[in-house]
Amino acid sequence: MEEFYRIRRLPPYVFEEVNKAKARARNAGADIIDLGMGNPDSPTPPHIVAKLIEAVQDPRTHRYSVSKGIPGLRRALATYYQRRFDVGLDPETEVIATLGSKEGLANLASAITSPGDTILVPNPSYPIHQFGFIIAGASVRSVPATPDEDMLRALDRAVRHSVPKPTALIVNFPSNPTAYLADLDFYKEIVRFCRQHEVWILSDLAYAEIYFGDKVPPSILQVPGAKDIAVEFTSLSKTYSMPGWRMGFAAGNPRLINALTRMKSYLDYGAFTPIQVAAVTALTGPQDCVAEVRTLYKERRDVLIPGLAAAGWDIPNPEGSMFAWAPVPPAYAHLGSVEFSKLLLARAKVAVAPGLGFGEQGDGFVRIAFVENTHRLRQAVRNIRGFLQAGSNEADPASAAHGPKVPA
Numbered sequence: 001m002e003e004f005y006r007i008r009r010l011p012p013y014v015f016e017e018v019n020k021a022k023a024r025a026r027n028a029g030a031d032i033i034d035l036g037m038g039n040p041d042s043p044t045p046p047h048i049v050a051k052l053i054e055a056v057q058d059p060r061t062h063r064y065s066v067s068k069g070i071p072g073l074r075r076a077l078a079t080y081y082q083r084r085f086d087v088g089l090d091p092e093t094e095v096i097a098t099l100g101s102k103e104g105l106a107n108l109a110s111a112i113t114s115p116g117d118t119i120l121v122p123n124p125s126y127p128i129h130q131f132g133f134i135i136a137g138a139s140v141r142s143v144p145a146t147p148d149e150d151m152l153r154a155l156d157r158a159v160r161h162s163v164p165k166p167t168a169l170i171v172n173f174p175s176n177p178t179a180y181l182a183d184l185d186f187y188k189e190i191v192r193f194c195r196q197h198e199v200w201i202l203s204d205l206a207y208a209e210i211y212f213g214d215k216v217p218p219s220i221l222q223v224p225g226a227k228d229i230a231v232e233f234t235s236l237s238k239t240y241s242m243p244g245w246r247m248g249f250a251a252g253n254p255r256l257i258n259a260l261t262r263m264k265s266y267l268d269y270g271a272f273t274p275i276q277v278a279a280v281t282a283l284t285g286p287q288d289c290v291a292e293v294r295t296l297y298k299e300r301r302d303v304l305i306p307g308l309a310a311a312g313w314d315i316p317n318p319e320g321s322m323f324a325w326a327p328v329p330p331a332y333a334h335l336g337s338v339e340f341s342k343l344l345l346a347r348a349k350v351a352v353a354p355g356l357g358f359g360e361q362g363d364g365f366v367r368i369a370f371v372e373n374t375h376r377l378r379q380a381v382r383n384i385r386g387f388l389q390a391g392s393n394e395a396d397p398a399s400a401a402h403g404p405k406v407p408a
Helices: 015-027 046-056 071-085 100-112 127-135 149-161 184-197 254-265 273-284 288-310 330-348 374-390 397-402
Strands: 095-098 118-123 139-144 168-172 200-204 230-235 248-252 323-327 365-369
Touching: 015 330, 046 273, 071 095, 071 248, 071 273, 095 100, 095 254, 100 127, 100 200, 100 230, 100 248, 100 254, 118 127, 118 149, 127 139, 127 168, 139 149, 149 184, 168 184, 184 200, 230 254, 248 254, 288 323, 288 374, 330 365, 330 374
Parallel strands: 118 139, 118 168, 168 200, 200 230
Antiparallel strands: 095 248, 230 248, 323 365
8 A cells, every 4th residue: 555645755764773773782681871862861950840840739730721832931931032142022922832842843844834845954954854844745955054154155056046946944053963053143144145035044942052162052033133034943851951841932033933823723732731830940940950951961072072082983072962973983984874873782882873864964974962971971982992993894793703604
């Protein structure tokens, strides 16, 4: 029987091969150090959890909530933008709460896309950036993921040569998976170009608070005139270690916010009210926990990157996000990212995310997430050092040493 139309447009999930291998290894009793999924391992700060518990005791909070987010939560997000970026937002028309940024991106893609539209998406990038629009019926044109002249030149070529002309552009800095950071000057160029050519901008700022140096990630909404064409997605998942709570936001252009609001009004009643109440506390309460999360990821980065360099695997030192974007070592480059990830799992007992899962331009890389404590990261470094020093491309050391096994 023929596959459903929208499912036909989705390729096999690249990460599934590694996930299955990881499950088999664990079932066999192997101790796998999992640096594959960007799943924060720290507990949610106690004052946020306490507010959830308090709110859930009130039975009135157990009823249907508000799809666009309770008013206090939308005001809290506007307060955050004012405090962090000096950007003013109208909580009624320029802010909506989402079930994580991923849901918001996907539903806005459905709201604003006509079949056959051309959408510009960095390659490599987080899968929903591309597939949210593909599911909605659009065609995706890849542009470089680097926040520099290469992307700007590609945007110019795309506007001149794409048929139909692009209607939207995705940007994501600090980036998942590449960890690239953009500055305000780059955003100014993006906004100028997209205003000139009437292209919507969807900015994914989920890692706004995860940075390690003096280069503090800006918001694209800081650019004068950005709200004419741009909407920005943020999330509490990484900033406050709340991934399972599924609490995110979209903010910016009122027309785009209204489109997302109307779409969501048919699809959900918003997050559970106690979660929204606790999210208000996250945004408006003590912010020491944000600095602590930032310090935690920096400590982990500073264990992993130098450790792997000493083991013979040179990886760019990320300035932000919770990821390292690691080129596959030259001796294994011919394998591609999926086979290398499976080999690393089998030989070093370390799971990473193959770069191919983020787009074909990512196939020479793997993404390493800082989601284990420093003790486990040092163990991962030791395991990887042993694997690299052994130098075999075979998953089974016995097979490499003795050749293929012959059945008795």
